[in-house]
Amino acid sequence: MSATKGKSVHVRRKSGRILLWLRKGGLVSVLLTATLVPVQAKETRDAGKPIFEENCTPCHGDDGTGKTPPGMALGAHDLTSAEVSKKPDSELAQTISQGRNKMPAFGDKLDEKQIRELLIYVRTLRKR
Ligand code: HEC
Secondary structure (H helix, E strand, C coil): CCHHHHHHHHHHHHHHHHHHHHHHHHHHHHHHHHHHHCHHHHHHHHHHHHHHHHHHHHHHHHCCCCCHHHHHHHHHCCCHHHHHHCCCCCHHHHHHHHHHEEEECCCCCHHHHHHHHHHHHHCCCCCC
């Protein structure tokens, strides 16, 4: 009787400690590890595609070449070109988030992760 009592107290203390650890940010790191570690290039590419289709194809086109009426009117750059392909991620990410000339800024609409996913997708559009 007394042994059972002691055990349940012990278990309760232990789960209390786990809850405390979770509250201190342990849960956040577990979730982050769980979401970041298994993400592979293909999954990230797949993540970028719907974001591109929703926000970017009106000007840049499905294939990224920018041969759409608004794309041609505004002078959207051909994202599959060697010229764009050789620009560093940091510069392209900045154009997407802050905009440039007629390219609208997406920094308020898309977070950093989405912009990174978009960049990976844009890189896959490159002409071979
Ligand atoms: C309203 C039309 C429009 C939309 C929508 C648009 N763009 Fe653009 N984009 C442009 C134009 C125009 C430029 C050329 C800007 C310039 O003159 O430098 C450009 C340039 C870019 C560049 C830089 C190319 C370079 O030469 O450095 C990238 C990268 C880019 N767009 C990606 C995107 C992505 C990703 C999206 C969706 C989130 C998007 N664009 C949505 C019009 C658009």
